[in-house]
Amino acid sequence: MIDRDQVLHVARLSRLRLTDEELERMPGELSKILDHVEKMDELDLEGIEPTTHVVELQNVLREDVPRPSLPRERALAGAPDVADGGFRVPSPGGS
């Protein structure tokens, strides 16, 4: 069972601000999802490798050959606040 503090913790890590109503609703909803996943424990998975990919590909590698980068104006085109040729952000940690 996910409790309210865990929801707040996960919300903080994801930088989400939840309304009181959402905070009320989330523990139950998240718990339901986990319960659903936990159903898998009912299966005998002894000796079965965890699946990290569903396609059986490996070593998809790229030659170390440069490709053109974006012109700076295009790279910065979507930035809400541009300064000194970069993306301006509030100072992390505030100091």
Place this chain on the structure above:
Amino acid sequence: MTEAVRQYEPVIGIEIHVQLATRTKMFCGCELSFGEEPNTRTCPVCLAHPGVLPVTNAEAVHFGLMIGLALGCEIAPSSIFHRKNYFYPDSPKAYQISQYDIPLCTGGRLGDVRIHRVHLEEDAAKLVHAGSSGRIHGAESSVVDFNRCGTPLVEIVTEPDLRSAAEAAEFGRLLQATLRRMGVSDVNMEEGSLRVDANVSIRPAGQASFGTKTELKNMNSFRFLERGIEAEVARQEQLLAEGGTIQQETLHFDPEAGSLTSLRSKEEAHDYRYFPEPDLVPMAPTEEMLVRARAALPELPAARAERLERELELPADTAKLLSFRSELGDFYETALAADSDHPRRLANWTINELTAAVGDGDPADTKLEPPVLARLVAMVADKQVSASAAREVLAVLIAKGGDPAQVIEAQGLGRAGEEELGDIVDRAIADNPDAVEKIRAGKQQAIGALVGAVMRETKGRADGGEVQQMIRAKLGE
């Protein structure tokens, strides 16, 4: 036994991040940046635009395998990337692609230190502090430069096998020399292509279990690493002596103030929520990839030092210096191939006189050819030229090139002949009756004045020991 007199033993492990010297980034085709204008080496992949897919750089994997093989690691038959989730402006995806429970390489050893693991990951963007000129008036702001974002990194983690700050710095230098020799990284600490963190704890001498460790972040030279660890060990010792307990925390060492400050508060403990990167498939090094990585390994510094010591009977320190600075070792061995009669003397000239002239530079970048150095050293050994005159000849050869015999001839630096030297010694004796009297009265150090006078007169073209002998002989001592 009181706490105050208790002996503590430091337990240190280090983590090293090295930027790989590939041409392009880890997961996109942007070229690596060397001081280019900010945000000129970016693309939708490294800016984390929606819908893009990373593709792993084959050369980065090759370098990772080379490092794993050089350190005697076990290479994972199949390893995978994970997402390390965190929220910070240096990571536009809000996660770093790294490796978690199945790294590329595990185990291994360098010198006496066991390697825990070696894994591949990507570097973060650079944040430039912009002061309080932000859009929100008065607010502090930073400017993000994504040129570095996505640069291939290898993280090397040791076991906690180091027992002093000096050992940690020494190991760091060996690892740096090894990586430099392999050509997989620039390993420049000041420019950040090699970054070192240290995990430090202390325990009562003789105790098997470890104490609580702290992490010292990002020291940009091995000297600072050593001083930072020393300061942290002293801080922990004092804390325990006062009956306190050590908090697990991350610390920054300020080398100027010699002080340590905590970087993160406890409650903000990181919770990275690792999970397998769904956009990248496993890396399963093929026999061909392993053969290629093995073939690319040169003789590594530790092995070279051992060989120079064993085969040429060089002192351990000399062999180490020639191996840690492989450009000196290469110059030395090329010179030695031209004339192998004086391995020790040639080594001393390389690590003393040559480095005095080129500093941290590469002697191969000067006008001096390695066989020419060997010839000059042979002339010193055969007493055709004095050591001090040979130093002047060396300076000319480094700046202009040429042949030692010609330089000696042209500059009149040839060794003073017996007859010429005899005349000069006679004059020195005649000119310094006080000193002569003192020597005769048994004050042996007074001979220095006479030797000095002769050396001045010959402008260093004589050998001090020989001059001294001649003076003694003439004075009938």
